[in-house]
Amino acid sequence: MAAKNTGGSDSYANAIFTGADLTGATFGTTWAPFDISGATFTGADLTEAAFPNATMTGANLSTAILTLANLLGVLGSPVGGSTATYGTTTCPDGAVTNGTTVPSCVGHGVAP
Secondary structure (H helix, E strand, C coil), X not given: CCCCCCXXXXXXXXXXXXXXXXXXXXCCXXXXXXXXXXXXXXXXXXXXXXXXCXXXXXXXXXXXXXXXXXXXXXXXXXXXXXXXXXCCCECCCCCECCCCCCCCCECCCECC
């Protein structure tokens, strides 16, 4: 399933993506707001997904796979970050997870 904003103001607020394969999906664009606040991504595969200009207030990332995902510039604070899987993930504040000094995006724009 690919969710891609094609312009204007789009929303997947409160959408449920539990267990979905969203590999490479793009949620938003650099020129238009995109709201996925409250969306549930529990257990979703978000490998290489991108979230440019997305608002993710309260979006649930519990047990999501965020390997190579790009969360740079995400607004709001997604939750469930302590159980997500990271691997060279770009966090909302620009930090990149590396398994040691930055093991997750918790504290880098994602809440536990």
